[in-house]
Amino acid sequence: MKSHNLKLYNTLSRKKENFQAINPPFVGLYVCGPTVYGDAHLGHARPAITFDTVNRYLTHLDYRVRYVRNITDVGHLQGDADEGEDKIAKKAKLEKLEPMEIAQQYTDSYHRDMALLNTWKPNIEPRATGHIPEQIALVEAILKEGLAYEVNGSVYFDTLKYNEKTPYGRLSGRVIEELMSGSRDLDGQSEKRNPVDFALWKNAAPEHLMKWESPWGIGFPGWHLECTAMSSKYLGNHFDIHGGGMDLMFPHHECEIAQGNACNHQDPVNYWMHNNMITINGQKMGKSLGNFITLQELFKGEHKLLEQAYSPMTIRYFILTAHYRSTLDFSNDALKAAQKGYKKLINGLRIAKMLEYQTSDVPVDEKQIEQIENSITNAYRAMDDDFNTAQAIGHLFNLLKKINSIYTGQLKPAVFGEEVFSKLISTFITFVEDILGLTEEKSDTQNKMINLLLTLYSEAKTARDYAKVDEIRAGLKDLGFVVKDMKDKIDWAYEE
Ligand SMILES: [Zn+2]
Structure with missing residues (x-):
């Protein structure tokens, strides 16, 4: 053990x-x-x-x-x-x-x-x-x-x-x-x-x-x-x-x-x-109070109290953002914030799975390493402290910042050294997927379709067909995806 x-x-x-x-x-x-x-x-x-x-x-x-x-x-x-x-x-x-x-x-x-x-x-x-x-x-x-x-x-x-x-x-x-x-x-x-x-x-x-x-x-x-x-x-x-x-x-x-x-x-x-119990807009949930929301109603957005649908992973993330012994209040604002947080984490998960270690002449930065080690230790400490998922998620966001910095090129993987880089990536993925049970919600064909659109986007850009470029960007945005047009690559992310 x-x-x-x-x-x-x-x-x-x-x-x-x-x-x-x-x-x-x-x-x-x-x-x-x-x-x-x-x-x-x-x-x-x-x-x-x-x-x-x-x-x-x-x-x-x-x-x-x-x-x-x-x-x-x-x-x-x-x-x-x-x-x-x-x-x-x-x-x-x-x-x-x-x-x-x-x-x-x-x-x-x-x-x-x-x-x-x-x-x-x-x-x-x-x-x-x-x-x-x-x-x-x-x-x-x-x-x-x-x-x-x-x-x-x-x-x-x-x-x-x-x-x-x-x-x-x-x-x-x-x-x-x-x-x-x-x-x-x-x-x-x-x-x-x-x-x-x-x-x-x-x-x-x-x-x-x-x-x-x-x-x-x-x-x-x-x-x-x-x-x-x-x-x-x-x-x-x-x-x-x-x-x-x-x-x-x-x-x-x-x-x-x-x-x-x-x-x-x-x-x-x-x-x-x-x-602990869940309240809805500060009230106890009950059939007689008219605030009784089934999970299917939440997933489909079909209830008079709901401004939109909330996906199962948004609900899971939302529940995990509070310690299980605290009360938890459902409101549209709180759920929208949870949706944002969940998407941030899942964008990080996608990136973490793509990133690879590259050697370079950048020296190892002990301070960066210490920050990673501390966040990992603290994430485990939070879980060891009566399963405090709320705090653990906070520490995961610190790891996510590093992952995002590597992705955008602000930090080179070499500043962490290969061992710490691997630990950063594997701990983040393990926590999100295995321990918190958060997964990417997508259909099997989704990624292939987006990649196809990004190829067209890239071709239109090379051909300087900016009307087409804007059309593809806007179309993807309507579907909840953002085109990430970076210096050396084109990628996408869930809109947060
Ligand atoms: Zn029983």
Whole structure:
């Protein structure tokens, strides 16, 4: 493994800790995936990109990551509580489709959008409906420990009894007494002994669409159960990193900790990581607020709040320009700035791939070398400091300045010496493509077409046909490309 001092912020301890894998070089990473009953929106993009970057950086450091991200296709009830309709079943009724058709349709569209955002696929993507026996076994184990109880075919976790031995609420910083007093007892209607108890298994009414046989009758699993069942199946009862959005910290992740402890008498996870939320023009995103933007609407520019379309890489870049634990506000201005920044970086990437070392009689400049070495060290330091992509990007722009100076001929490659020149180029490319996951967005034929136009441009220039020269330049500009007419070469770049 590359020698690094990686620190990450552990929500459980509320501080940055040195990362120590349980069984290096292996790392188990579990992230809560989508509930597939609607199109992916901005709120899905942030955790996907955050933990993709975590996965990419750990992989870059030579860890062997097993990344598990689930698909919730049953058991997630409206309002995230134990009452109300199943989100997928409700959508299925509305659309007059099978619940599994809804789950399939939105799993497919989620995969499409995540691929556009250039996120690596998880190594395992388990579905809740594919793990019903595992979930039933978990409920049985918790019952056996005396930490759950059955009422009318439903099974609830006995939070108060659990709390006698293991404090409940450590992750979110809640205290059970406050939770008790803050919860509504549903007019004595609830089957729960205490309002803080949560469902492990729910009895299904005859009209309920998704249901399975169990020792307690026909029913379906509680939402929190699947993540414990699937993470322990694929990563073990005690694994390295569990990620998700901050909104999942309570009750979802708190319940996962309780379930894991109840069965295995140990905390299931070493490091809990949570990404912060996205706001839109300073407001929380919500369907009722009319500012709910799906990723497809963003990519196509089809939403009343959008002044233009924003490409998937612009969105990815934008999300990476903030630290994952900071809030991030979407606005047209911020997105346009991100588009500019992304294009700058990608122009640099194109150039970096073209540049070659040339020997010349220019002497090596120690100051230049020091600047490069510092920027590289600082970029790594930023990533080692709880995956601070925002700062890392800042240091990449320092490297980009050098790359641009070589490109324009202001600096000769020889001032860096061959070794440092190669390091500059390879570090820049590695950071942009492998670690940050930013790629050039182009069709296969784009470059060939532009090169053809540049040949015509060059011929027109030699023939002094300046009307043609201007026509080609203007035509390319309309398509978002700038002609770079330099002393000894003609090239193009994305308009920034
Ligand atoms: Zn989960």
